[in-house]
Amino acid sequence: MDDYLEITKSLREHNHAADATRLGVNRAINNLKRKAKESRECPAIVVQGIKNNIVKRVRRGDGGTEPESLGGWELPEELKKTIDGERFLYKDIEIGENRVLMFVSGEDFGKLAGSRGRRYLPMVWVLMTSKSHECYERVFEELRDLADEKEVSLGVELIITDFEQAAIRIIWRKIQSEGLSNFYGESEEGSLLLRHLGALAFLRVGEIVTAFESLEERFRDNYDGRLYGIWEWFGTNYVIGRLRGRNGNRSPPIFPPSFWCIFDCLDQTLPRTQNSLEAWHRRWNNVVGAYHVGVVRFIQMLRDEQMYCKRVMRDIDNGETFRVKREIKQREGRIMSIHRSRDGKPLEDVLRGFAHNFLF
Numbered sequence: 001m002d003d004y005l006e007i008t009k010s011l012r013e014h015n016h017a018a019d020a021t022r023l024g025v026n027r028a029i030n031n032l033k034r035k036a037k038e039s040r041e042c043p044a045i046v047v048q049g050i051k052n053n054i055v056k057r058v059r060r061g062d063g064g065t066e067p068e069s070l071g072g073w074e075l076p077e078e079l080k081k082t083i084d085g086e087r088f089l090y091k092d093i094e095i096g097e098n099r100v101l102m103f104v105s106g107e108d109f110g111k112l113a114g115s116r117g118r119r120y121l122p123m124v125w126v127l128m129t130s131k132s133h134e135c136y137e138r139v140f141e142e143l144r145d146l147a148d149e150k151e152v153s154l155g156v157e158l159i160i161t162d163f164e165q166a167a168i169r170i171i172w173r174k175i176q177s178e179g180l181s182n183f184y185g186e187s188e189e190g191s192l193l194l195r196h197l198g199a200l201a202f203l204r205v206g207e208i209v210t211a212f213e214s215l216e217e218r219f220r221d222n223y224d225g226r227l228y229g230i231w232e233w234f235g236t237n238y239v240i241g242r243l244r245g246r247n248g249n250r251s252p253p254i255f256p257p258s259f260w261c262i263f264d265c266l267d268q269t270l271p272r273t274q275n276s277l278e279a280w281h282r283r284w285n286n287v288v289g290a291y292h293v294g295v296v297r298f299i300q301m302l303r304d305e306q307m308y309c310k311r312v313m314r315d316i317d318n319g320e321t322f323r324v325k326r327e328i329k330q331r332e333g334r335i336m337s338i339h340r341s342r343d344g345k346p347l348e349d350v351l352r353g354f355a356h357n358f359l360f
Contacts, residue, residue, distance in 0.1 A: 066294035070099050070129060079299045083307045091142050098130040102142060103302055106150070111313060113152035120280065121309045125302050127295070171198055172360040174230055183226070184360075190223055192355055197234050199354035201262050202339065203347070208257040211351050212239045266339045331357050 067073040080089040082105050091102040103125040112123050124143065128135050147154050175184055175194060184191045196215055200208050212235060219231035236242045239257060241250040264270070287301060338353040 066296050070295065073295075075101075075299070076296075079296070079303070083303050084310075088303065088306065090146065093138060093142070095130075095135055095138060098128065098132065098135055100129075100135055100139060101127040101299075102139065103127075103299075103306075104146075105306065108306070108310070109146060109150060110152065112154055113147075113150075121312060122280070122305070123309070125306075127298070168198065168360050171230075171234070174233060175360070178226075178230060180226065180230075183223075187223070190227065192352075193218060193222070194227065194230065195355040195358045195360070196351055197230070198360075199351055199358045200239075200257075201260055202266060202335070202354040203261070203351065204263045205257050205261045207347060208261065209239060211347055214348060266336065269336075331359075 075089060075092070080087070082088045086105045086107065088103050088105055089101065090104050091100070093100040093102070104123060108123040126139055128139075143154075171194070175181060184194065193215075197212075200211060203211055216231060219225075220228045235253075237254050238260065239253055241253040243249075244251050284305065287305070288298075293301075335354065335357050338350065338357075342350045
């Protein structure tokens with residue numbers, strides 16, 4: 001019995017050196033548990049606050065009051081810097097009556113020059129009061145000038161638009177504004193029909209108008225016509241444009257199919273927003289927690305997010321790997337399977353298959 005007790009005691013003795021880094025980790029875990037019990041904020045906000053503290057985040061002030069408009073508004077000095085105190089506001093541009101604020105730290109921009117991995121993180125942030133061609137053109141010009149100034153080559157091979165995620169947000173907001181949130185959650189076939197609108201992006205540009213118009217009867221005649229207004233709204237802005245007069249002519253849509261179709265990305269197995277940035281978009285939406293926030297609060301959250309991304313990059317440099325969730329991999333696999341086997345199938349069946357895998 002004495003021998004048994006001695007063996008048990010020896011197994012409990014430490015056989016490795018103490019790890020000083022665990023002190024901060026244990027403290028963070030305890031803080032996280034305490035905040036989770038006390039806070040009513042969403043988990044992403046609680047976790048981000050703890051993570052920022054690990055990298056010795058300095059506490060910011062309130063950043064000033066929210067302006068009534070951006071015209072003549074001067075950013076507080078605090079909001080022009082990262083939480084670490086590095087320059088964050090790169091450009092404050094006025095283009096006519098519009099304004100463009102570009103945020104990027106020198107260190108983050110340098111990371112872009114050498115980035116070739118499969119982990120996607122935002123490095124440059126742009127707030128615009130208009131989404132005009134002129135504003136976008138100016139943004140890319142400024143990025144090019146910054147690359148020249150820093151003497152770095154960005155090596156841009158592909159520019160991906162954000163329609164997939166934008167469609168998720170835009171269509172879902174329209175569903176909410178029409179008072180159909182409960183309907184969407186309760187009607188399996190009705191929610192699938194609504195998802196057909198977002199799934200149009202997976203078709204060829206030349207197929208989108210035909211597929212969209214083929215949906216009109218189902219939107220008009222089913223569910224007491226409650227969904228028809230959403231079909232009309234989507235067509236006016238994204239597919240066929242607005243009727244002008246009684247002769248049947250239409251003005252071009254604000255965002256034509258050629259602007260948001262992602263068929264080529266599927267065909268060439270190029271990264272898509274849904275595929276590469278879904279996890280970050282989901283986390284960011286949780287952090288923001290609202291559709292409309294003031295510009296001061298928003299920039300404060302950008303500063304927090306820049307610190308979070310900096311920490312993630314540091315983890316990557318230290319060899320940490322990040323796994324894609326199994327359900328995302330499975331959905332992407334189904335989308336690619338539908339795409340590769342679509343030839344010879346009715347367009348209606350192809351669109352329905354994509355709609356099954358398009359989630360709001």
